[in-house]
Amino acid sequence: MSVAPPHSSLLGKQSGNVARRKAQNVVMLSLCMLAAGLAILVLGLVLFFLLSKGFSSLHLSLFTRPPDNIDIKKGGMIQSIFGTLVLLGIASCLGLPLGILGGIYQLEAKGKFASTVRFFTDVLNGIPSIVIGIFAYAAIVYPVAQAHPGTGFSAYAGGFALGILMVPTVMRTTEEILRLVPFALREASLGLGATRWRTMWSVVLPAARGGVITGIMLALARIAGETAPLLFTILGSEYFSTHAVLGGHAHVPTLNAPIDALPLRIYNYSQDVNPDRQAQAWAGAVVLISLILVLSIAARFATRGNMQEEK
Amino acid sequence: MADRAPSVPSTSAPLLAATAPPPRVSKSTSAPSRIPPASSLARFGDKIYGAVTFLASLSIFIIILWLLYQLTGASLPAIHKFGWSFITKSDWNEETNSFHALPFIFGTLYSSLIALVLSVPISIGAAIFLSELAPRWIRTPATFLIELLAAIPSVVYGLWGIFILIPFLKLYVFQPVIQPHVPIYHRHLVHSVIRVGHSHLPFSYNHFDTTHIPLAQVKGIGFLFTGQSAGYSMLAAGMILAIMVTPFITAVTRDILRAIPRSQREGSYALGATQWETIKQVVIPYAKSGIIGAVILGLGRALGETMAVTMVIGNQSPSTPSGVSLSLFDSGYTMSSVLANKFNEAIPGLNLAALVEIALVLFGVTVFVNIVARLLVFYTAKDVHGGK
Numbered sequence A: 001m002s003v004a005p006p007h008s009s010l011l012g013k014q015s016g017n018v019a020r021r022k023a024q025n026v027v028m029l030s031l032c033m034l035a036a037g038l039a040i041l042v043l044g045l046v047l048f049f050l051l052s053k054g055f056s057s058l059h060l061s062l063f064t065r066p067p068d069n070i071d072i073k074k075g076g077m078i079q080s081i082f083g084t085l086v087l088l089g090i091a092s093c094l095g096l097p098l099g100i101l102g103g104i105y106q107l108e109a110k111g112k113f114a115s116t117v118r119f120f121t122d123v124l125n126g127i128p129s130i131v132i133g134i135f136a137y138a139a140i141v142y143p144v145a146q147a148h149p150g151t152g153f154s155a156y157a158g159g160f161a162l163g164i165l166m167v168p169t170v171m172r173t174t175e176e177i178l179r180l181v182p183f184a185l186r187e188a189s190l191g192l193g194a195t196r197w198r199t200m201w202s203v204v205l206p207a208a209r210g211g212v213i214t215g216i217m218l219a220l221a222r223i224a225g226e227t228a229p230l231l232f233t234i235l236g237s238e239y240f241s242t243h244a245v246l247g248g249h250a251h252v253p254t255l256n257a258p259i260d261a262l263p264l265r266i267y268n269y270s271q272d273v274n275p276d277r278q279a280q281a282w283a284g285a286v287v288l289i290s291l292i293l294v295l296s297i298a299a300r301f302a303t304r305g306n307m308q309e310e311k
Numbered sequence B: 001m002a003d004r005a006p007s008v009p010s011t012s013a014p015l016l017a018a019t020a021p022p023p024r025v026s027k028s029t030s031a032p033s034r035i036p037p038a039s040s041l042a043r044f045g046d047k048i049y050g051a052v053t054f055l056a057s058l059s060i061f062i063i064i065l066w067l068l069y070q071l072t073g074a075s076l077p078a079i080h081k082f083g084w085s086f087i088t089k090s091d092w093n094e095e096t097n098s099f100h101a102l103p104f105i106f107g108t109l110y111s112s113l114i115a116l117v118l119s120v121p122i123s124i125g126a127a128i129f130l131s132e133l134a135p136r137w138i139r140t141p142a143t144f145l146i147e148l149l150a151a152i153p154s155v156v157y158g159l160w161g162i163f164i165l166i167p168f169l170k171l172y173v174f175q176p177v178i179q180p181h182v183p184i185y186h187r188h189l190v191h192s193v194i195r196v197g198h199s200h201l202p203f204s205y206n207h208f209d210t211t212h213i214p215l216a217q218v219k220g221i222g223f224l225f226t227g228q229s230a231g232y233s234m235l236a237a238g239m240i241l242a243i244m245v246t247p248f249i250t251a252v253t254r255d256i257l258r259a260i261p262r263s264q265r266e267g268s269y270a271l272g273a274t275q276w277e278t279i280k281q282v283v284i285p286y287a288k289s290g291i292i293g294a295v296i297l298g299l300g301r302a303l304g305e306t307m308a309v310t311m312v313i314g315n316q317s318p319s320t321p322s323g324v325s326l327s328l329f330d331s332g333y334t335m336s337s338v339l340a341n342k343f344n345e346a347i348p349g350l351n352l353a354a355l356v357e358i359a360l361v362l363f364g365v366t367v368f369v370n371i372v373a374r375l376l377v378f379y380t381a382k383d384v385h386g387g388k
Helices: A015-056 A078-108 A112-126 A129-147 A155-180 A183-191 A196-207 A209-224 A262-270 A275-310 B007-019 B022-029 B035-082 B102-133 B136-150 B154-178 B186-194 B234-258 B262-270 B275-304 B307-312 B335-345 B350-387
Strands: A242-245 A250-253
Touching (some): A015 B102, A015 B136, A078 A112, A078 A209, A078 A275, A112 B275, A129 A155, A129 B035, A129 B275, A129 B335, A129 B350, A155 B035, A183 A196, A196 A209, A196 B035, A209 A275, A262 B154, A275 B154, B035 B350, B262 B275, B275 B350, B307 B335, B335 B350
Antiparallel strands (some): A242 A250
């Protein structure tokens, strides 16, 4: 880009001034480059150590065995992986219907009330997850423990906390995605005599399917790594708690008892002085990030498929 | 408009045919012929539809009110007992049942401030680089990296903080400052990094009083370095928070900068401005409200962040009489890390009530910050429109 000031009155007078401005340009742009370089360097270091330490301590028994307190190296964290999946399932049962239906309402409704709902959705989204954890403790764990001493910490309480974290995220993304569906599509459907709910169900939602799925996946990816709300709700566990069904012929996992989750296990092991436990924490981190990446990549594919459909 | 009009039905028709089962569509299209029963049925369906979605959106208010009710109810004993002194005094003692939260509130605010001071210039510089300067072959992988790191959970950042950041700080920052005459043993860090699980003790001290080191005597900045240093420190907490919010602020700012119309920049170039002058006088003012919003949302995240901070901050109030210290080297405590550490062992009664009150204060602070952010964005956005 050539810098030749056309009007000396507007942009300085002398060539010395131009030289100064050019020098300033170079200096400031270099500073920006430096900032970017520093950011990428630090972020790269995070990723590098994560992968190098994580993969070097990754082994198969992690996925096949619960923790082993005698031979620590042989232990795994299968119960944590299972617990995380269970919690995601319970959270989805609460968060998805509320989030998607609420998002639909925010799309359809207009006026002051709708914008108030939108505002408080953002407020709920900004509440720290540990506060939600305390809330779940006060609302579920504590009353249950008062009624039946010795119980209280359960998969339900953890799933409740995570579900509440999901609601505002899913609500906002659903609304934003549905808003992208051309209005003409809705008008065409309504013009054919379809009711509003039929229009939503058969026209708008299918058209936005990919985007809605993306929003769900990203919300799941976000809550899969949450630790703070689980500290006071699921407590953590080193084994599967099961109970007998079908007259003792089969055992199924108990959800009404303390269970484990990957991020909680990583936290506990990171506080352990045993180097083997610390190594398992790194390996657990790689497993957790892989889970989150799978969810995020699935989200990408959901959108991509949708876009091709539209073309 | 003219060429768009016919294309709309042509795209909507196959979509309808592909997604809705044919018999149902014919049912709903034939509805107007049987006017009275069908339309009332249809209206009934729409009423249910409206009610269900309305209730779902109402859940937001129910959750917030229920949360407030639970937290206030559970913390009432502490609110009655301590009143305002809860947030103005420093004493926290389980044995004497005396609970005050000033050091924790301060720790939360101070660690977030450190994080913003470190992160904002770098994030905005990086965002400018990525949106204005970077060639495509840098931009694509860098953007991918930033998005990837925004998705990493905080407990993993905490893990990284304990085993990489803290040994690094001890070896290259704390020890050279505290014991300048002792040579740095690089191989210790190399050792700790390469061999998993051997990252303990790559340093020659575990705990050190920095009150008398030369740096703490320097007028004006000495207060930043005096205190009890054990590696787990306010500085480590601020740095890990900065690392966590940088991808977030960078990504949001970059999106805002990229949304600025090209014509704005071209207008500035045409007047003879350099690229930096264009960025400073055109691009940044245009994006100002959005950038402020991004920074404050980043602040909201830093304030509420729990796991990563708990893992590196030391979880001990500074040993000053007030429990408040501006020292970067001293350990600290934040509201969320107090909760993470003490909640499960709390004794039911006043102790538990005081901890729930901390959660209530944390809730209040983050909601306040969020509302300020929204209002700020709202008003600055108005200014921009008024300027046009």
